[in-house]
Amino acid sequence: MKLTPLPTPDSENENHESSTPHLYEYEAGAPNWRRALKDLRSGWARRKLWMDMASRTFKNKYRGAIFGAFWLTITTAMTATGLGLLYGHLFGRPLAVHLPYVTSAIVVWAMISGLANGGCQTFVGNSHVFKEFPLPLSLFSYRLIYDQLILFAYRSIILVLILIIFSAQLKLTALLAIPGLMLIMWIGFWASMGLGVLNARFRDFGQLISAGMTFMFFLTPIFWLPERLGDYAFYINFNPFYHFIELVRGPILNHEGLLLHFQVAGGIALLAPAIGWFIYSRFSHRLPYWC
DSSP, X not given: OEEOOOOOTTTHHHHHHOOSOOOEEOGGGSOHHHHHHHHHHHHHHTHHHHHHHHHXXXXXXXXXXSSTTHHHHHHHHHHHHHHHHHHHHHHTOOHHHHHHHHHHHHHHHHHHHHHHXXXXXXXXXXXXXXXXXXXXXXXXXXXXXXXXXXXHHHHHHHHHHHHHHTTOOOOGGGGGHHHHHHXXXXXXXXXXXXXXXXXXXXXXXXXXXXXXXXXXXXXXXXXXXXXXXXXXXXXXXXXXXXXXXXXXXXXXXXXXXXXXXXXXXXXXXXXXXXXXXXXXXHHGGGHHHHO
């Protein structure tokens, strides 16, 4: 839509001198998808900014602590060791087998949970920033992914140590954990854009996701084995979080059925952008009013 400014007393004489009026682009008249695409490009172009924002927030969080950010590693070690010892004994599995199984799942689940819960707060938690500064809204989704990648790096230190201590035999297929991790981050990025918009409009949505993630933690084979379900073990394949965890744990621990996990995750990776893009492009322009 093109708008022509109304003449003012000071500008009437100037309008007589120039027969060509000044035209202004009315940004709100642009299609939703075009405005959202521009926002995505602008957010990626400012990657130095959101990487610096994530790094500074991470450093400030652990400033003054003796162990600093390595508390993440220590906490992960304590959680994995407790679950590994207890359920390894209950299931009659050697510690050298069950502890890597639990640790790898805990590390991946922490990222998945962080992307889901953090995704709900993507815009609500940063409204004080984009209301004051003209920043692309997608910048905060990019920042979330980078932030979770930093957290994953610190948590995975304990996984590497456990694999070394128990002399885990890694095969060439262990490299598949890298594209598996990238798939999780890809899905998490688009999920954060959709979840962020929905939670900005309906604030109970974030609470629902948080409660749902806690519920799914116990339904997902993180510290227990799928075969323990007996005849019902097949139904675990309908749990997408099981496939997400196996994208990383499976290649590292030489599990079978990797093709199925990548197929399911690949299908979700195609569906997530469609849903996330639709929600974001349709309603993102209302975020300043909802937040």
